[in-house]
Amino acid sequence: MVFSDISPSARRWLLGGVGAAIVGWMGIGFTVGAWLAPTSRVTAASSTSTFHPTTPSATPPSSAGPWTIGQTAPWSAPLTTLSGHATHLARGSHGTIVMAMASWCLFCGYEDRWVWPQMAREHPHWAIDIVDVSPQGGIADPGPQNPPFHGHDGVGGPLTVAQMQATMRQYVSTYPLQAANIHVYVAPSPTQSAWHIGSFPTIYAINRQGIVQQTTPGAVTLTQAAALFGASHA
Known part of the structure; x- marks a missing residue:
């Protein structure tokens, strides 16, 4: 039997099943890829700064x-x-x-x-x-x-x-x-x-x-x- 011998309704069911299978395999691929990929962490910069008083120094600033x-x-x-x-x-x-x-x-x-x-x-x-x-x-x-x-x-x-x-x-x-x-x-x-x-x-x-x-x-x-x-x- 060739594809052209299948009735139109059967064709629609067959194409729908193939499409679902492809989407399913793609989802599995993305899931596995995300699981295997290295984890990266983004740390937000602090919005505050702490002043540390400086002890007396004999070293002048770079542009004194x-x-x-x-x-x-x-x-x-x-x-x-x-x-x-x-x-x-x-x-x-x-x-x-x-x-x-x-x-x-x-x-x-x-x-x-x-x-x-x-x-x-x-x-x-x-x-x-x-x-x-x-x-x-x-x-x-x-x-x-x-x-x-x-x-x-x-x-x-x-x-x-x-x-x-x-x-x-x-x-x-x-x-x-x-x-x-x-x-x-x-x-x-x-x-x-x-x-x-x-x-x-x-x-x-x-x-x-x-x-x-x-x-x-x-x-x-x-x-x-x-x-x-x-x-x-x-």
């Missing part, structure tokens, strides 16, 4: 700009007082600490609440210069002294230099920064660009000769801050 270790600090860099007067960094007779910071940064706030006031009392012949270099508003909540770095960033929009000065006046009234050897400044736009700070805070330790001795791109505890003072006392 005017803050190259072993070079003279940029003493003549244009700054403004909180009342808008042109000025520059203050220099201590025994050494100087400069912290490039942001008012909204919780890690900067921790330094200004718990670290620099005590260091200023213990090292009265050192100048501690706090320079706001971030044209972004907000005042940080530094959190408790222990455990450290458990506060919150402040929230605010873009600021002009005059608005940065107003924000830092409020900042100083919030934080205990009244020691005579603590100086608070705002960096105008040219200084912000020249310093190109990539981490808040970035701290520089300068010896009595005015040479940058150490830098740390991150917050420090009291113990680490004391090490900065000791290592730069030359």
